[in-house]
Amino acid sequence: MTARPEPADQPARGGPDTPDPEPAGPAGPDGAAERPGGDEAASGEVVPAEEVGELVQRLTETEGDSTATRGRLIARLAKALATSARGAGARSLAGGRWLTEVFANEVAPRLQIRDLETLRRHHKGLSGEELADALVRNAANGTTAVGAAGGALAAVQFTAPPLLLTAPAQIVAETLVVAAIEVKLVGELNEVYGVRPQGGPLERTGRHLMSWAHRRGIDPSQPGSLSVALGAAAKTALRNRLLRVLGRHLTTLGPYLTGAIAGGSLNRAATTGLGKAVRTDLRRIAIAPPAPVPAPRELPRGPAAIEDGGAR
Template sequence: MAVPEKDRQPGSEVADPEREVGELVGRLTTSGELEPAERRRLLGRLAHTLSAGAKRARASGAGRGRWLADVFLNIAPRIPIRDLHTLAEHHHGLTGEELADDLVRTAQKATMAVGAIGGALAAAEFAAPPLLLSAPAQLVAETIVVAAVEVKLLAELHEVYGVRVEGSGAQRAAAFTAAWARQRGIDPLAPTSVSLALGAATKTALRNRLMRTLGRHLTTFGPFLTGAVAGGALNRMATKKLGEAVRNDLRGKHPLVRGPRGPSVESDSRGELDR
């Protein structure tokens, strides 16, 4: 069970680095606007924690791509996913295509904000070469958060379109992560869609997708504010493209759900995938 949001203290020291990464990513992807200063603080803390993990991975001989995939698979069940009723409440009663439109817009704003922060940091460090040593950790943190926001979007679009993915919390998390790696929606009628989500081919696809996302963020290095502009714009376009692809896949697979169903999820659980 995930730690209730009211009890989370992402800025404090946590004995288990993997747990801290999961809590920080959960906070950065929870619905609601974060103040820019708070988002920068959380991203900085995430970068610091990931940096320690990356050093251990290098010492063990693990490649960055494999380590990134392992980190993301570990935190995927902590991504807060809302059910349809909660989505409608949080989006002013919208349903159907209007709700899907709003989800995509919200996700675009979130990934754009993360990209702008990472790009701005990269731009500052471009002007101060000694600080470049810390840039990769910040960009890895940005990559993890953007991926988490997009997995959240993908999973919640399945709620909107009434496409239910069965299985345990961990199985559903793996299935949504695998779908994000392919940039596609899940076909609930395909018997292997969940059972093979953690197969070797899926892990390879996830590793490649994360490395492509990281590579996109590396292009935000530039002088002055060009990095911030590029980082935000590239993330926004990529999230929009994902939303369009997933929605096209989900349309027609199941009748679009026109209204909320079931009770609201309590605020301290938020429908996390590890429930």
């Protein structure tokens, strides 16, 4: 008796010795979901846009995390950004307005700027220039790691052409994380040099953003504290700075880990240069003599006071 063939639209059934197919999802330490650009990065999961700020904050605090962990976080952040971008118009995306709004309104307010006491405690009692050196070094290590993780993810994506469609969101993700690390560095350097901007948290955040955008230290004596609701000129400066960082990260789109090497090296150089420029400004501001405060004039007493008052 001839065996009847399986219907074409149904998978062939194996015999008793045929292993069942592997289930989809995380595959453990050696599975694709554990690699940057693996199943987790390639899945069609939609990540809510509300996670953007939280994910960026998490990526600014990944000291000691593996490249694979950072890669997974960047991949998830890229998906959250893609969700956010769908609600923005084409003009907003092309002109950088969406990127600026996301960074100023969703990322910057969540950054944890540590005060001097906390910084000294975390760095085992370091102070002054030694503490500033440590902050710049750690920030440079952080942005280098982001570039390496993003470049590794891009290298995997180059081996699977359909995944290239995710590259733009990945580049934006790296840009936001690097910018966040650098803004946090600027804020904490101000704490080290005793040049803390006045005002509430929103005003201080705005000053930190402008300090980063202009690569300058914050001078508290300058009028016009900025809030996160930035004016047109401030938003333009912030947008231009973000777009320059975005352009730098286009180099991570290279095969065979060339992007990881290039991205990491460029990030390290840029963050180190930022730290040097800001510290130069802060040293000058910190040692500048304070504006003289006029001594209170002692008012005359007795008849002279009446005559003096009448003369005026």
